[in-house]
Amino acid sequence: MMAFVWKRLLGTIPSLIGVVVLTFFISHALPGDPAAFFAGPAANAASIENIRATLGLDRPLPVQFLHYVIDLAHGNLGRSLTTGQPVLTDLIERLPASLELSSFALLFAISIAIPMGVWAATRINGGVDHACRGLVTVSAAFPTFFVGLLFVYIFYFLLGWAPQPLGRLNEITFSPPPHVTGAYTVDALIAGDWPVLRAALSQLILPAISLGLFALAPIARITRAAMLEALGSDFIRTARASGLPVRKILMTYAFRNVLLPVSSVLGMVFSFLLGSNVLIEQVFGWQGVGAYAVSAVIASDYAAVQGFVLMMAVLYVLLNLAVDIFAMLVDPRVRYEG
Structure with missing residues (x-):
């Protein structure tokens, strides 16, 4: 097992190197001047040039890349121009919020997609099967930000059922729970603070459903297939001919063989949710890494953009490694050799 893990980790090094190189040069090709953004609208050309020299942006691009790689080797992702903090600190502070949102979105998608896919497969071409395919098509047809805006309009503006989309918690009324994991729902549960837990869940429901609807489609399709x-x-x-109960055939024999392909899709879907929650975080004021990345792109904050992409690449590698290990545990026929 450990040999397989180390082999996979070593095999990802060329991919991560490619991510570092491409991210650096593509982020520097973005329109906008970070020195001008940092200097402010009232700055003159001389002050902008001074700031550019201070930030090291006046040096040739290969020299900047060399310094970036040296800093990266020391665990330094640079300092964000928009927050003034080290990028690594920003990402660590904001990552739990994005993980919380993506996890609840995935749980919502799983709780609907897997039972629906199993039910549709047992009633092929029936009403349930057609309803499943229709729901999958509709959920995949609309962008996540459109669904989020629609939910805000209906459930907050028209009906008043949902709280105001102010982020993870209405901090005017509630204080964040003591920091343990960074996820408000988990930390509130650990602290036994039930009012904060209810408030955090109420803020989480709409963005999680908006994001989870898009993830529902691939999970339901692969489960059904x-x-x-x-x-x-x-x-x-053979099991049917032996007279075994239908429930046992479905859940013990058939569904166990479904776990392997479904788990493979779940890893990809979760990594997709982490990267695609950018617009949902903007709609609901969710202070995660997605909103951080949007602010960094607008400000041409090179270090923040590069740090976000690199973090997403590392998370994607780790998620796929976890999926492969799970596949080895679920299906003894799976072997990774050579």
Whole structure:
């Protein structure tokens, strides 16, 4: 097991090097001048040039890249121009918020997509199957930010059921729970602060559903397809011929074979949710890494953009490694050799 893990980690090094190189040069190709943004609208050309020299932006691009790589090797992602803090500190502070939102979105998608996919596969071409395919098509058709804005308009503005989209918590009324994990719902649960837990969950429901609807489609599709393949296999026909109960056939034999392809999709979907929650965080005022990345792009904050992309790449590698390890544990037929 450990040999496989180390082999996979070593195999990701060329990909991470490529991410570092491409991110650096693409971020420096973004329109805008970070020195002018940092200097402010009232600055003259001389002060902008002084700031550019202070930031090291007047040096040739290969020299800047060399210094960036040296800093990266020492664990220094640079300092953000928009916050004034080290980029690594910003990302660590904001990552729990994005992980919390993406995790609840994935839980919402799983709780609907997997039962729906299994149910549709057992009633192929029936009403449930058509309803499943229709819901999957509709949920994948609309952008997440449009769904988020629609939910805000309906459930907050028209009906008044949802709280004002002010972020993770209405800090005018509630104080954040003591910091343990950085996720307000988990920290409030640990502290036993039930009013804060309810308030954090109420702020989380709409953005999580808005993001989870888009993730629902691939999970439901792969669940339905894998379940159909399992139900059509020889061992299921043998189990039916042996007179085993239908529930046992579905859940013990068929669904167990569905876990492997579904778990592979879940890893990709979760990494997609982490990267695609940028617009949802903007709509709901959610202070995660997505909102941080948007601010960095607008300000041409090179260090923040590069740090965000590099963090997403590392998380993607770790998620895929976790999926592969889970596949080895779930299905003993899976072997990784050579």
